[in-house]
């Protein structure tokens with residue numbers, strides 16, 4: 001279980017959010033909504049252990065989640081806005097880099113996002129939606145309990161959203177948790193919403 005207690009974040013000397021509390025049990029999903037600049041990406045980065053909270057605590061099964069950085073990193077996948085694909089490497093080579101770190105099969109991960117025919121192409125030749133699917137393929141390599149997703153569906157066509165929904169459902173059925181920032185509907189039935197206030 002992931003528990004956030006009274007989290008606050010300061011960016012550029014401004015309090016982006018404060019007093020934020022929520023908990024997430026296995027199989028649950030939380031949608032972060034709110035205006036541009038409300039702090040959704042900042043919260044995801046905080047949950048990923050990439051920025052420290054200004055106040056509050058984050059617990060994983062009752063213990064300080066951020067006390068052991070490598071252990072926290074190993075239990076999550078964080079997908080930022082950027083697709084994090086090296087443009088000069090093929091899609092397969094990009095995925096193979098992550099597979100060396102985490103394990104898992106490149107072919108099956110590409111198939112999970114419908115990119116099995118494009119693995120030989122340099123990432124720079126992919127369309128925007130294909131690049132996004134290339135980033136999502138990282139989720140399909142090996143299971144971890146927590147997915148942190150920043151606007152994961154941007155650029156995806158209808159068929160890709162459906163495939164992404166299948167990936168999300170399998171993750172949750174296996175006890176995985178999802179926290180996703182989004183401005184649009186995501187295929188996460190029963191997800192709770194956390195609306196962040198703030199600057200427009």
Ligand SMILES: Nc1ncnc2c1ncn2[C@@H]1O[C@H](COP(=O)(O)OP(=O)(O)OP(=O)(O)O)[C@@H](O)[C@H]1O
Pocket residue numbers: 011012013016034035036037038039040041042043181199
């Ligand atoms: N490195 C930084 N230095 C200073 N301010 C920052 C930094 N990163 C983010 N901010 C500010 O923090 C606030 C929250 O930004 P954040 O990216 O978390 O918002 P968001 O809710 O994800 O927005 P969007 O919907 O546009 O993606 C913004 O006002 C932003 O300008």
